Amino acid sequence: MEFELLGWPADGPTLRLDYERFSYAGKFVMSNTGKAVARIDAEGDDPDSDQQADDIVAAVAFNEDRTDSSTLWLRYVTVERAHRGEGIGPALCSFVRERALERGYERLRIAVNNPFAYEALYRSGFAFTGETTGIAELVLEYPSPNPAKDTDDIDDRDERYQSGLEEFRDRELSADEHAFLDDRRHDGAPGLETDASPRGHDTSRDTPRGHDTSRGGRR
Known part of the structure; x- marks a missing residue:
């Protein structure tokens, strides 16, 4: 299992997920949220283009609070139906949590x-x-x-x-x-x-933290 940060909200990453395998699949096509994924395979795709990969088993979309730039909201968390209950969702959220704290978010x-x-x-x-x-x-x-x-x-x-x-x-x-x-x-x-992602990595571009004013779907 490998966790990968595809990009922060300012990067505008998009991700195409199979509607039959994932809940909230349509929300991950939107470019106003950052994205992180859990993969079975270590190989990733080009983070600068729409992505769809059969090896993805979970995804998280996130962006800044509209009025507090020190707070990051996890907007959507989805785990492939066949892999639910395996602890992948919590582990991926922990991965995003650590990357967000490293980036300077306080909560x-x-x-x-x-x-x-x-x-x-x-x-x-x-x-x-x-x-x-x-x-x-x-x-x-x-x-x-x-x-x-x-x-x-x-x-x-x-x-x-x-x-x-x-x-x-x-x-x-x-x-x-x-x-x-x-x-x-x-x-x-x-x-x-604990964060179970020693192989996790950040493939996003090194962009400054921009304030995202979109509401997103779920808060």
């Missing part, structure tokens, strides 16, 4: 609409902020929001984790999602999975 944010994505982002070091978007997505942030004063860090992290799961429990969900939530009713927050 990353993402909004999720299901408990599986919520769990995956916790494994990448994100934590629930207590906020929801206008379309009821839960907002998570890295680094984890500061714990309340006089509160043990671990207890606070576990409480945040469970408060987010509670947000999902009253919603119309699939049987699998309800079973997932029931299994974790008394669990603490999952541990951080």
